[in-house]
Amino acid sequence: MSDNQKLRVSKIHNGTVIDHIAGGQALNVLAILGIDGTDGEPLSIVMNVPSDRLGTKDIVKIEGRELSEAEVDVLSLIAPAATINIIRDYDVVEKHRVSRPETVVGVLECPNQHCITTENEPIESRFEVLDEGVRCVYCDTIIREDLAAHILAG
Ligand code: CTP
Ligand code: ZN
Structure with missing residues (x-):
């Protein structure tokens, strides 16, 4: 697929992209992070799109907020394959997998x-x-x- 076909929501300027969430789990990921959208920050949620690795996957994009590793490790419990991408000025400046906390x-x-x-x-x-x-x-x-x-x- 071309990049344009793959891009369902715009790239973000600054913030965090949580990618490779198992299809259907995006809302649970947001719940476990305590994010419900009421504080007004732009939030993009893509659900059940095709993924080579996972069959289908969800993606969550949180504009204006860089989630810390400790903050995101809890979501490994429901999205063990998730990738955390930290975005600054449209570039991916950090990419890491979630790890299971103790x-x-x-x-x-x-x-x-x-x-x-x-x-x-x-x-x-x-x-x-x-x-x-x-x-x-x-x-x-x-x-x-x-x-x-x-x-x-x-
Ligand atoms: N992304 C975004 N806004 C940006 C940069 C990236 O929303 N300014 C999103 C991309 O759409 C993608 C994710 O962040 O969902 C990771 O971006 P990138 O590393 O460029 O994509 P891939 O190489 O496909 O990632 P991976 O190898 O982890 O699958
Ligand atoms: Zn108890």
């Missing part, structure tokens, strides 16, 4: 209703990242699938 703090909600993090205590959720899922460090509950369903509302 723990995720304040991002997921423990499904155990009796967990101290889900009661009215000012305690942030904290999960240890395992190969087979994530484990609550307070009550040992393991979430094995559909992590996106456990993302805390921003």
Whole structure:
């Protein structure tokens, strides 16, 4: 395909492009990053376009904001193949893959209703990242699938 055929949304001036998200996961990626568009920053979301590597993929472009590696590593839980591109003055100045963090703090909600993090205590959720899922460090509950369903509302 020519570049023009591939380009569904414009290039961005400055900011972050999250590429190679598995098809259908873009909205979950935004949720896990706590981005909902209400602060007015330009946001482009492309979903379910053909990809050689993934079959179909999603792309998210966030104008005016450079996401840090720590910030984006949580999204490896739902988009392990994602590529983070930092854009300055239209050029890709940094490109890296997401890596699995050891723990995720304040991002997921423990499904155990009796967990101290889900009661009215000012305690942030904290999960240890395992190969087979994530484990609550307070009550040992393991979430094995559909992590996106456990993302805390921003
Ligand atoms: N991009 C953008 N705005 C820019 C520069 C790049 O939106 N000013 C987007 C591109 O459309 C692409 C991603 O950022 O989705 C990565 O750009 P680039 O590295 O140029 O593309 P590829 O070489 O195809 O990337 P990869 O090798 O990671 O597939
Ligand atoms: Zn718990």
